Amino acid sequence: MTSPPGRRERKKAATRAAIADAALALFLERGFDAVTVKEVADAADVSLTTLFNHFPSKESLVFDEEAEREARLLGAVRGRPDDVDVLTALQRFARSAADRRAEPGYEGFVAMVGAAPSLLAYSRRMWEGYESSLAAAVADDAGLEPADPRARALAHVVVATIGSDPPQVDAVFDLLRHGWTV
The missing domain is CATH 1.10.357.10 (Tetracycline Repressor, domain 2)
Structure with a gap:
């Protein structure tokens, strides 16, 4: 039996979800190629470093699951x-x-x-x-x-x-x- 995730894991998951949601909204609105990763980071209110800690590439933002x-x-x-x-x-x-x-x-x-x-x-x-x-x-x-x-x-x-x-x-x-x- 696994224990429920701790606060740190929940916070990391919430950040990852916020980044993915912001990316998908921007990509659907403007098209994948028209959006920069910097714009995604700004929309999710995270740094580029944080974005790339969660997603190794721009493409992986789309396939976050x-x-x-x-x-x-x-x-x-x-x-x-x-x-x-x-x-x-x-x-x-x-x-x-x-x-x-x-x-x-x-x-x-x-x-x-x-x-x-x-x-x-x-x-x-x-x-x-x-x-x-x-x-x-x-x-x-x-x-x-x-x-x-x-x-x-x-x-x-x-x-x-x-x-x-x-x-x-x-x-x-x-x-x-x-x-x-x-």
Whole structure:
């Protein structure tokens, strides 16, 4: 059992959230490339040093929940109940991500990322990292070697499916379960 975070940890988390919120508001308003990190620091009322203590790059300001997102993805495999198979757990994860498409601001966020080449590249690297981590978790869960191509293929398809609309997510997982039956 973990103890609740102390004051210092809560203060650091609040500062990080304030920086990320200020950055996202500015980026959505003016576009990623039109905003400087200095402007983000000023809007969050922190120094540039503090900003870079929390975020290693301008791009990381946009994807501020990167580690949490990866933990949730891996948790779908590692933390699932014993009576839930890996495909069902991953389908549930992908569906929950697909359901987020209806949240306010989603389309604006996607448009902002799509308009900035550096954000697209950062996002691609981030999801490739998730894919590698997921492949290792799936292989471990199935008792396979870490580089087993079946685990890598499954991870690739699952990661590519995240963010798709719910019917597409379901169609992909139906194919994974039953193969191509047309």
